Amino acid sequence: MHRPKAQTAALLASPEDTEQQFYEALQHADMQRLIEVWADEEDICCVHPGGPRLIGLAAIRASFETLFAQGALNVHPERVRKLRSGDSAIHQVLERVQVGGADGRQQAWVVVTNVYLKTAQGWRLVVHHASPGSAQDLPDVADEPATLH
Known part of the structure; x- marks a missing residue:
């Protein structure tokens, strides 16, 4: 599927630009903007928390x-x-999601x-994989450095 991207290509000069556009699209329910950040590849993939693996732009758009x-x-x-190597970048993100409920505004965490x-x-999203998180996910668990400076 070919989409006009000249308008956003200048805005997607780095993985950080693309990520910013992705989250702004979510915050404004802007489908056109959201679709423009995805790569024009058959095997792009999206997994929402607790959901199935969605392959391809049509399935991602529908979700x-x-x-x-x-x-x-x-x-x-x-x-x-962030981890970047050549023409690829991986961002590990902790998302804070505000949701309204019977008890008022609540906060949830998603590990992405x-x-x-x-x-x-320009830089395009090829995988968005989100898993349910919790307040316990806030501290990072990481290996201690092998050498002391």
């Missing part, structure tokens, strides 16, 4: 249309850890891996 039918998503990326690929049209 976000369902989510956006309930309004914008109050999702904020926090504690982003976003994978970006540098294409001729």
Whole structure:
């Protein structure tokens, strides 16, 4: 599927630009903007918390249309850890999600891996994998450095 991307290509000059556009699209329920951050590849993949693996743009679009039918998503990326090598980048993100419920506004956490690929049209999202999190996910558990300085 070919989409016009000239308008956003300049905005997607880095994985960070693409990630910012992705989260802004979620926060504004902007389907066009959301779709523009995805790569034009058959095997792009999205997994929502507790959901199935969605392969391809049509399946991903349908899932976000369902989510956006309930309004914008109050999702904020926090504690982003980044790994970049050549034309690919992996961002490990802790998302803070604000949800309204019977008890008022509540907060949920989602642990996410976003994978970006540098294409001729700029950096594009190729994988968004989200898993349910909890307040216990806030502290990072990491290996201690092997050498002391």
